[in-house]
Amino acid sequence: NSKLEATVARQIQAQFQTTAKQALQDALKSSFETTVVPAFEMSCKAMFEQVDTTFQKGMAEHSNAVQQRLESGPTSLAMTLR
DSSP states (O other): OHHHHHHHHHHHHHHHHHHHHHHHHHHHHHHHHIIIHHHHHHEEEEEEHHHHHHHHHHHHHHHHHHHHHHHOOOOHHHHHHO
């Protein structure tokens, strides 16, 4: 009788652990899908927008600087060719 009770108790405990583990995994997965993933996506989007804006601004500044240098006067190559 006590062996049967011990076996049943072990089975119940094992089943509870399996069920609880699955429920915890499902809850964690759901939480990640509804909270963490969208927040991460929004953060990445904002970061890439900042990188793009900075890159575009830097390229425009660089282009302007090169254009001004070309327009400011003859280069050493042009002087040598003259």
